[in-house]
Amino acid sequence: MPMQKKSLLVVGGSSDIARATALAFARNGWNVTLVGRDLDVLTASAADLELRAPGSTVAAARLDILDTAAFAPFLDALPVLPDVVLSAVGLLGDQTQAERDPAHAERILRSNFEGPGLFLGLVAERFEARGAGTIVGISSVAGERGRASNYVYGAAKAGFTAFLSGLRNRLAGRGVQVLTVKPGFVRTRMTEGMKLPGALTAEPQELGEAIFRAVARGRDVIYVRPVWRLVMAIIRAIPEPIFKKTKL
Amino acid sequence: MEISGWGRFPRADCTVRRPRDEAAVRALVLSGRAIARGNGRAYGDSALNPHLTVDMTAFDRMIAFDAAAGLLTVEAGVLLGDIVAAFLPRGWFPAVTPGTKFVTVGGMIAADVHGKNHHAHGSFGAFVEWIDLMVADGRVLRCSRAENPDLFAFTLGGMGLTGVVLRAAFRLTPVESGWIRQRTIAAGSLDEAVDTFERSAGWTYSVAWIDCLAKGPALGRSLVMLGEHARRDELDDGRRAAPYTVPEKRKRRVPFDAPALALNRFSVRAFNALYYAKGRRGAGESLVDWDGYFYPLDAVLGWNRIYGRRGFAQFQCVLPLDSAKAGLRLLLEAISAAGQGSFLAVLKRMGPQQSRFSFPMEGYTLALDFPVGAASLSLLDRLDAITLAHGGRFYLAKDSRMRAATLEASDPRTAAFRRMRRETAAADRFASLQSERLGL
Ligand SMILES: Cc1cc2nc3c(=O)[nH]c(=O)nc-3n(C[C@H](O)[C@H](O)[C@H](O)COP(=O)(O)OP(=O)(O)OC[C@H]3O[C@@H](n4cnc5c(N)ncnc54)[C@H](O)[C@@H]3O)c2cc1C
Ligand SMILES: NC(=O)c1ccc[n+]([C@@H]2O[C@H](COP(=O)([O-])OP(=O)(O)OC[C@H]3O[C@@H](n4cnc5c(N)ncnc54)[C@H](OP(=O)(O)O)[C@@H]3O)[C@@H](O)[C@H]2O)c1
Numbered sequence: 001m002p003m004q005k006k007s008l009l010v011v012g013g014s015s016d017i018a019r020a021t022a023l024a025f026a027r028n029g030w031n032v033t034l035v036g037r038d039l040d041v042l043t044a045s046a047a048d049l050e051l052r053a054p055g056s057t058v059a060a061a062r063l064d065i066l067d068t069a070a071f072a073p074f075l076d077a078l079p080v081l082p083d084v085v086l087s088a089v090g091l092l093g094d095q096t097q098a099e100r101d102p103a104h105a106e107r108i109l110r111s112n113f114e115g116p117g118l119f120l121g122l123v124a125e126r127f128e129a130r131g132a133g134t135i136v137g138i139s140s141v142a143g144e145r146g147r148a149s150n151y152v153y154g155a156a157k158a159g160f161t162a163f164l165s166g167l168r169n170r171l172a173g174r175g176v177q178v179l180t181v182k183p184g185f186v187r188t189r190m191t192e193g194m195k196l197p198g199a200l201t202a203e204p205q206e207l208g209e210a211i212f213r214a215v216a217r218g219r220d221v222i223y224v225r226p227v228w229r230l231v232m233a234i235i236r237a238i239p240e241p242i243f244k245k246t247k248l
Numbered sequence: 249m250e251i252s253g254w255g256r257f258p259r260a261d262c263t264v265r266r267p268r269d270e271a272a273v274r275a276l277v278l279s280g281r282a283i284a285r286g287n288g289r290a291y292g293d294s295a296l297n298p299h300l301t302v303d304m305t306a307f308d309r310m311i312a313f314d315a316a317a318g319l320l321t322v323e324a325g326v327l328l329g330d331i332v333a334a335f336l337p338r339g340w341f342p343a344v345t346p347g348t349k350f351v352t353v354g355g356m357i358a359a360d361v362h363g364k365n366h367h368a369h370g371s372f373g374a375f376v377e378w379i380d381l382m383v384a385d386g387r388v389l390r391c392s393r394a395e396n397p398d399l400f401a402f403t404l405g406g407m408g409l410t411g412v413v414l415r416a417a418f419r420l421t422p423v424e425s426g427w428i429r430q431r432t433i434a435a436g437s438l439d440e441a442v443d444t445f446e447r448s449a450g451w452t453y454s455v456a457w458i459d460c461l462a463k464g465p466a467l468g469r470s471l472v473m474l475g476e477h478a479r480r481d482e483l484d485d486g487r488r489a490a491p492y493t494v495p496e497k498r499k500r501r502v503p504f505d506a507p508a509l510a511l512n513r514f515s516v517r518a519f520n521a522l523y524y525a526k527g528r529r530g531a532g533e534s535l536v537d538w539d540g541y542f543y544p545l546d547a548v549l550g551w552n553r554i555y556g557r558r559g560f561a562q563f564q565c566v567l568p569l570d571s572a573k574a575g576l577r578l579l580l581e582a583i584s585a586a587g588q589g590s591f592l593a594v595l596k597r598m599g600p601q602q603s604r605f606s607f608p609m610e611g612y613t614l615a616l617d618f619p620v621g622a623a624s625l626s627l628l629d630r631l632d633a634i635t636l637a638h639g640g641r642f643y644l645a646k647d648s649r650m651r652a653a654t655l656e657a658s659d660p661r662t663a664a665f666r667r668m669r670r671e672t673a674a675a676d677r678f679a680s681l682q683s684e685r686l687g688l
Pocket of ligand 1: 253254283284285286287288289290291294295304324325345346347348350351352353354355356358359360361362363406407408409411412413414545645646680
């Protein structure tokens with residue numbers, strides 16, 4: 001009997017990081033399901049991935065990460081429970097607007113924390129029952145210390161990072177790996193038009209390959225570009241009386 | 249933001265937008281005069297418009313492949329290198345490829361690029377089945393030899409000035425391996441080089457490097473390199489076991505703006521070594537992998553910085569067969585007398601081609617680059633004059649400084665191109681710094 005191909009499911013499947021990660025897995029012989037809100041876009045990306053990685057099957061499915069009630073039925077309807085589930089969902093939003101408009105702030109909090117966290121929580125449930133699986137959450141260095149320029153997004157990512165760390169702690173020794181990815185800057189739709197510092201900015205392909213390797217090696221936390229581990233250590237170490245006066 | 253072509257001359261402060269779907273492209277096109285941009289590998293100002301430059305690299309999806317016909321359908325921003333990566337393992341290779349794999353399909357169509365096989369297979373356009381083009385009023389027209397045939401023909405080689413290419417379908421060519429069987433022939437003079445090309449018409453690929461420093465009887469001293477896709481039965485057992493796998497190249501990067509001479513010094517030395525080796529041993533055959541054979545410069549990322557901050561200008565012309573030898577001789581004499589070296593030039597034989605505005609025509613094409621400066625710019629004017637006097641024309645994908653009058657005098661098709669632009673209203677919507685400089 002031929003060996004069953006391993007499979008990856010990605011929510012936030014339309015993001016540049018998701019596509020690059022899906023390609024890294026598909027090139028290594030995995031089947032992929034891209035999940036998100038716009039089925040047309042996802043279907044086109046699925047066709048692209050199948051052409052770039054012949055032999056892999058890439059499917060598309062619809063899910064809104066703010067629709068928590070849909071999570072369980074969605075997971076139950078999957079033909080097979082995937083080996084790896086990744087969330088690349090995120091919403092940077094507009095910090096200034098979020099300061100005045102609670103509805104916008106709520107949307108940022110729910111899109112980056114509540115939605116992805118609760119979804120991966122239900123996945124964890126099923127992985128634990130099976131005794132195997134890998135959960136990957138793309139959080140951000142923005143969650144390591146709140147800054148004036150994006151603290152609503154940052155707070156949501158901080159929550160998500162803590163949630164993933166809790167899952168990892170809970171599932172250690174039960175065959176379930178939890179990988180937290182904390183990229184610094186990545187050249188994607190989210191950062192389009194921003195001036196990004198070259199040496200600190202990763203390409204989506206870099207993330208895709210780094211995530212594939214980290215899953216294969218059972219890693220817990222990666223920053224993708226190692227320099228970010230140092231940068232964030234410094235930022236975390238700045239005493240609050242000084243930090244509060246900085247513009248970072 | 250300040251951008252430039254690959255030659256880093258000229259640079260211009262351009263508003264750049266990167267649309268992700270058709271509706272976004274339409275909104276941009278309808279907002280004023282713009283030019284599409286692919287991966288910025290044209291050397292000069294073909295893909296620059298200060299008012300609005302439409303970066304098409306987010307249109308990066310492959311759409312379909314029909315293995316029976318070898319027909320690949322992609323969005324315009326897909327990179328040639330990604331096509332090779334995806335399809336060579338399945339036995340397919342681009343039917344025509346330029347000397348770098350870092351170009352988009354949209355850019356290949358707009359420049360109607362040629363490869364080392366032009367004499368045998370023509371330009372990229374010969375393999376394009378259809379193009380989906382967004383025209384001046386925002387409609388998307390399917391253009392092919394049957395549908396909108398004029399627009400199809402003008403878009404090949406039209407340098408983005410007919411509209412924005414959104415998608416296209418083109419044929420790949422089947423290959424048995426990722427290896428090229430290469431034969432290198434040392435030619436002691438220009439006449440010898442040309443005669444070698446004429447004798448080698450049966451080879452699929454041919455190209456020559458000319459040593460621009462050679463003078464007198466050695467003028468045009470060159471290495472002519474002929475190539476064929478290697479068949480399985482020409483590979484040793486090791487390679488035959490995995491015929492499409494070639495050793496991974498180590499990428500080198502030019503990290504800063506280097507002084508102008510490094511690349512040429514290096515390449516001239518390599519040239520001489522090879523030249524004398526071939527001269528001694530006579531023509532030699534070797535197996536070269538596809539990447540090293542077609543894209544030797546791609547192994548040095550950012551090599552365009554080697555010329556320093558002022559950038560460099562490319563010159564590429566094609567001379568008709570009957571005046572080629574005489575014209576090439578004058579071009580090489582002017583180059584070697586000016587001592588402005590480009591120390592290596594590239595010479596190719598082109599086959600016949602009917603087209604509305606594409607560069608290739610039957611004859612010989614010569615390409616070389618110069619660091620930008622007053623002396624080299626005046627040399628380029630002299631090269632223009634020699635080309636004109638010999639009935640030749642110029643490659644717009646390489647040009648950054650030609651005068652409108654030179655283009656007009658070199659190419660009687662210019663008036664018809666301009667008329668088409670007026671009649672389709674393309675002139676109101678699509679313009680680049682180059683089209684404005686050249687009065688297109
Ligand atoms: C090292 C090197 C070697 C080369 N060798 C060769 C060679 O051997 N033969 C050859 O023919 N050329 C060669 N070229 C030139 C290159 O192939 C062409 O300039 C090609 O057009 C570059 O494609 P691009 O995607 O980078 O386009 P750009 O440089 O971004 O744009 C080039 C032109 O294409 C137009 N364009 C781009 N995308 C679109 C689109 N979607 N819709 C409409 N118009 C569009 C632009 O408006 C512009 O006029 C070489 C270039 C380099 C740097
Ligand atoms: N780019 C960076 O510099 C950077 C740095 C650190 C971390 N990250 C994180 O990396 C991840 C990927 O982001 P990206 O940079 O690739 O940007 P992106 O393209 O904007 O990706 C965001 C993704 O989230 C999806 N999404 C948002 N709200 C959703 C919802 N309610 N339901 C379902 N999907 C939803 C988007 O889908 P639609 O297409 O439907 O909108 C999109 O796929 C995000 O978590 C981001 O926070 C990015």
